[in-house]
Amino acid sequence: MKRFFISAVICGSSLLLWNCKPDDDTTTVADRDRQEVYNEDLNDIETFLKGNSIKINEKNIEFTAVESGSASIWDQSEYPLQSINLKNDTYNYSSSTGKYEKLTDNVDYKVYYLIVNEGGGETPMIHDNVFTSYTGYSLDKTSFDTYPFGFWSAYPSYSSYTEIISGYRQILQQIKTASAIVDNGDGTYTHENPGRVIVFIPSGLGYFSSAQSSIGAYTPLIFDITLITSKEADHDNDGILDKYEDVNNNGNLWDDDTDGDGKPNFLDLDDDGDGYTTREEITYTTEENGETVKKLYSFDQIPTCDGGTVKKHIDKNCH
Ligand SMILES: [Ca+2]
Ligand SMILES: [Ca+2]
Numbered sequence: 001m002k003r004f005f006i007s008a009v010i011c012g013s014s015l016l017l018w019n020c021k022p023d024d025d026t027t028t029v030a031d032r033d034r035q036e037v038y039n040e041d042l043n044d045i046e047t048f049l050k051g052n053s054i055k056i057n058e059k060n061i062e063f064t065a066v067e068s069g070s071a072s073i074w075d076q077s078e079y080p081l082q083s084i085n086l087k088n089d090t091y092n093y094s095s096s097t098g099k100y101e102k103l104t105d106n107v108d109y110k111v112y113y114l115i116v117n118e119g120g121g122e123t124p125m126i127h128d129n130v131f132t133s134y135t136g137y138s139l140d141k142t143s144f145d146t147y148p149f150g151f152w153s154a155y156p157s158y159s160s161y162t163e164i165i166s167g168y169r170q171i172l173q174q175i176k177t178a179s180a181i182v183d184n185g186d187g188t189y190t191h192e193n194p195g196r197v198i199v200f201i202p203s204g205l206g207y208f209s210s211a212q213s214s215i216g217a218y219t220p221l222i223f224d225i226t227l228i229t230s231k232e233a234d235h236d237n238d239g240i241l242d243k244y245e246d247v248n249n250n251g252n253l254w255d256d257d258t259d260g261d262g263k264p265n266f267l268d269l270d271d272d273g274d275g276y277t278t279r280e281e282i283t284y285t286t287e288e289n290g291e292t293v294k295k296l297y298s299f300d301q302i303p304t305c306d307g308g309t310v311k312k313h314i315d316k317n318c319h
């Protein structure tokens with residue numbers, strides 16, 4: 001384990017959820033085969049689900065070995081065990097190319113989860129800014145980290161929004177935000193009917209080979225997550241929300257690159273590569289109270305070039 005120590009100190013100095021980028025890692029450890037690790041993880045997770053019962057409290061969960069008379073997580077019916085097949089959706093930023101590159105990982109991950117509460121609000125987009133709280137557990141039933149007050153994240157990280165591991169962010173698609181957040185007037189807030197999910201994440205959708213301060217490499221994780229609220233993201237702050245940068249409308253923002261410069265539109269300040277930023281192209285001036293002010297078109301109002309068929313910020317024939 002000693003070889004992981006240096007990276008553990010560096011990567012583990014902040015909240016555990018942050019993706020630890022290879023650049024941070026001063027030790028070089030050859031990655032194990034992802035399929036092989038996944039097969040082991042799945043076996044460990046299924047053994048855990050069949051050998052333990054779960055008690056879900058308002059603030060935490062308790063796991064205990066199955067005894068006669070108690071139902072395992074696998075067998076119990078109060079929170080039916082569900083599973084979903086997920087792909088690793090991680091892209092890593094390469095400082096040498098200045099672009100995000102897709103992580104090579106062909107494993108079909110089976111991810112088990114329990115919906116404790118579906119939530120009364122909305123399911124955010126995968127890239128949106130989300131506010132969640134969590135407690136993380138290892139398969140040894142101890143809690144390795146908790147963040148009960150919540151924090152903001154987005155994918156990929158930008159501005160003050162941190163980045164979370166693939167299994168965590170993808171499982172949020174199964175629940176919804178709170179239906180309302182009530183200001184109690186004393187500095188506290190009540191979250192009404194937030195979504196809550198307990199997920200069993202294979203290490204390939206977690207930290208994989210990067211050991212964290214209290215998690216070894218190749219370790220499956222359990223997260224008890226509450227999804228409180230979300231905001232629509234504008235990752236490149238060009239005035240076009242992420243959801244409108246999905247030009248081909250297929251739900252995948254990584255494959256929309258109008259100017260073909262290797263930067264997808266949602267991370268590209270000049271989407272059509274004409275030398276004028278998108279923000280400049282969607283700015284107009286108007287008179288208000290005798291003064292000239294600059295405003296941004298709402299997405300629907302963005303004009304096309306003369307004779308054009310697409311909005312001007314993705315048409316290099318005008319600006
Ligand atoms: Ca944008
Ligand atoms: Ca581009």
Ligand SMILES: [Ca+2]
Pocket residue numbers: 236238240245265266267268269270271278
């Ligand atoms: Ca853009």
Ligand SMILES: [Ca+2]
Pocket residue numbers: 270271272273274275276277278281313319
């Ligand atoms: Ca442009």
